[in-house]
Amino acid sequence: MSIYDRIEILIKTKGMTKKEFCLKLGISTGNLGDWKRGKSTPSTNKLIEISAFFDVSLDWLLTGRERNPLQVNESPGCYGANLAIDWGKVTDQLTPREVVFIQEYLEFARYRKRKENEGN
Known part of the structure; x- marks a missing residue:
């Protein structure tokens, strides 16, 4: 399943038409068609907008999977104040x-x- 397929699912789930989706997010119908044909993909900024609009994670939008919920949560100062990049x-x-x-x-x-x- 492609990014476009997941976007199409989100559009249908929200009860929108593709045209309404394009108008709300400032996407041309030509670009949407290019995404569908695999001719191009949404920009990083557009993917962020789409994930925020539908309240889904970028992980799901890009891969169809959520991020592994097992994470290490560390306090901000655990490496010391002298850490510089x-x-x-x-x-x-x-x-x-x-x-x-x-x-x-x-x-x-x-x-x-x-x-x-x-x-x-």
């Missing part, structure tokens, strides 16, 4: 596309944190 060295070892992906992921993490804080 030299982002210049890290980004020097990445492709420009990987840097953009990390930036988009950090933006998504901030967005989710804001949403969680608004809910509390």
Whole structure:
């Protein structure tokens, strides 16, 4: 099952038409058609918008599976206050596309944190 197939399921579950979905999320019907044919896939930002709109995880939207619920939760200070990352060295070892992906992921993490804080 593809990302498009999961999006189509979400659209139907919400009782929307594909046109309504496109209008609400600012997607052209041509782009939606390209996703269906496998000609292209949604951008990272668009996937974030879609997952937030339907209140589903990105894991499910991308893979059809939820993340493994077994996680290690550590306190923020468990590694000490002196832990520092030299982002210049890290980004020097990445492709420009990987840097953009990390930036988009950090933006998504901030967005989710804001949403969680608004809910509390």
